[in-house]
Amino acid sequence: MTDLSVIILTFNEEKHIGRCLKSLLPFTDKIFIVDSFSTDRTVEIARSLGAVVVQNPWVTYATQFNFGIDNLPFQTTWILRMDADEYITSELAQEIQQKLPGLPDDVSGIYIKRRVLFMDRWIKHGGYYPIWLMRFWRRGQGICEQTWMDEHIKLTRGRPVRFDHDVVDHNLNNLTWWTQKHNNYAIREVIDLLNIKYNFTDAERVEPRLIGGTRDEMKRYLKVKYASLPLFTRPFMYFFYRYFIGLGFLDGRRGLVWHFLQGLWYRFLVDAKMLEVYRHAGHNKEAIIEFFLTEYGKDLRAGPR
Structure with a gap:
């Protein structure tokens, strides 16, 4: 057993x-496992496999995950963040056992590659492989940033390294579940994009940086640039880049469904919801804050808590 504990959020x-x-x-x-009061057999299965399970009401991913960090019962050197619909390949498991104990003290984070499977097909193109994610960090040297979407682990000191092998993201739910989930994601994405412009809170976040930055800093830089593009043009530009320039068409019919829904439909839905915000609240920061509090019960000043 390695000197490592794992946090997983479930519902x-x-x-x-x-x-x-x-x-x-x-x-x-x-x-x-931090569970949001599941009504199926999640908790039973997890405990049968030896996991420690606590339950906490859901607010946002970042809030729930930082609750997990603060209440982690294991005093290990390293922490790993996992999603319930992911799994570690046997190659990555071996790499963790071999490399983790010998890392130098100045290494405080580890990036691994995520392999996305959609409708049982590995999505290899359109910029979707490899996706580098920081999933390991030394205890006390990383936090989950408080954003509404696309939360990253922010290192407080030290440097990151990369491992060679993959974590696999393979959700087994049907397409109706997927579209409903992304409809719910869309309003959080609207808030996140508006927060880039209006800076509703001063929560600590990964800084956007293109040159000389980490993977997360580069991704945040690109998101800031995306947020500055005109409504309803950016979803088509993004899809064109992914599907044609990024060779997404090589992923076949199931890849077409993935790139269209995740790269165009979802982004278009976000812009439509943003248009709705502007139609009711205009471009006034205080009016936008009031709109989200009235319509969605979300206090943008308090942030994702």
Whole structure:
């Protein structure tokens, strides 16, 4: 067993949680699950595989995850962040066992590659492989930034390195579930994009940087640039880049569904919801804050808590 504990957030993940935990057990038995009061067998399955489970009401991913960090019962050197619908490949499991104990003290974070499967097909093009994510960090040297969407682990000191192998993102739910989930994501994405312009809170975030930055800083830079583009042009520009320039068409019919829905439909829905905000509240910061409080019960001044 490596000197590593894992945090996983769950809500009704009985289709995935067993697969996820079994991929972790070859290198750690220190697994901590923060569950948002699941109504299926998620908690039962997790506990049967040795995970420690607590329940906490859901607010946002960042809030729930930082709750997990603050209440982690294991005093390990390293922490790993996992989603319930992901699993570790056997190659990455071996790499963790071999490399993690020997990392120098100035290494405080580890990037790994995420492999996305959609409708059981590996999405290899359109900029979707490899996607580098910081998933490991030394205890006390990383926090989950408080943003409404696309939360990153922000290192407070030290430097990151990369491992060679993959974590696999393979959700087993149907397409109706997927579209409903992204409809809910869309309003959070609207808030995140508006926050770039209006800076509703002063929460600590990853700084946008293109040259000389980390992967997360570069992704944040590109998101800031995306936010500055005109409504309803940016979804088409993004889809064109992914599907044609990024060779997304090589992912076949299931890849077409993925790139169209995730790269165009979802982004267009975000812009439509943003247009709705502007139609009701204009471009006044205080009016926008009041709109979200009235319509969605979300206090933008307080941030994603």
